[in-house]
């Protein structure tokens with residue numbers, strides 16, 4: 001585990017330099033640069049179609065960039081499959097979470113971890129130990145589940161995200177990528193997930209937090225990359241940008257002002273017509 005104090009301006013764990021990606025004639029990303037450090041949260045903000053998912057798919061080994069470089073520990077990397085990124089310690093939690101609602105929490109916790117320990121048909125899974133590990137790891141993240149045998153489907157949306165985060169941290173993620181983990185949640189549930197993002201950060205993980213909500217990003221973010229139609233609208237360190245500026249840059253100031261005018265009620269006519 002990385003020293004939690006190693007963050008806060010330490011060397012970059014992950015770095016993007018002028019990354020670009022096209023889908024046919026669509027320029028999904030162009031000239032994107034940012035940094036992810038251990039024990040820090042890099043937020044990627046942008047509206048629908050901004051290129052957020054494309055960016056994380058590059059980091060997760062799903063897509064290869066057409067331009068620019070991705071560096072891990074200062075070394076250029078080229079992932080040809082998600083497995084490569086995972087082996088390098090980059091874990092991604094997608095919106096659908098890849099969890100099975102009817103399955104017990106502890107089974108979901110170990111789901112997908114089997115390939116590294118495969119020993120043919122005679123492999124035995126130590127369920128008592130798996131339950132114990134699940135309970136302990138979730139407790140370390142501040143989640144007190146009473147019963148690891150409980151189906152994942154009985155957990156709240158926020159708790160489910162948290163199980164996915166705890167799982168990634170347990171299996172040794174150095175970089176944890178979260179694709180809009182708070183977007184489908186209410187205010188209270190979103191707060192729970194933000195707390196677990198902070199927990200992962202405090203354990204020394206470099207977190208990439210994708211969201212379109214500046215109010216979710218700002219309290220936990222150490223760095224903010226703003227995307228608009230595949231271009232960078234800025235890559236700021238905490239303190240260099242306010243939540244209002246993030247909102248304004250994302251909305252494209254003028255467009256928002258125009259919309260506000262358009263939505264204003266017309267003044268009532270004096271003659272009542």
Ligand SMILES: Nc1ncnc2c1ncn2[C@@H]1O[C@H](COP(=O)(O)OP(=O)(O)O)[C@@H](O)[C@H]1O
Nearest residue numbers: 023026028046047048049050051052053054055
């Ligand atoms: N597999 C793909 N094939 C073609 N176009 C794509 C593909 N993935 C994304 N795009 C396009 O790239 C742009 C960025 O999309 P995406 O990264 O999903 O944005 P976001 O996640 O910010 O909503 C969009 O114009 C989208 O239509």
Ligand SMILES: [Mg+2]
Nearest residue numbers: 049052053054
């Ligand atoms: Mg997306």
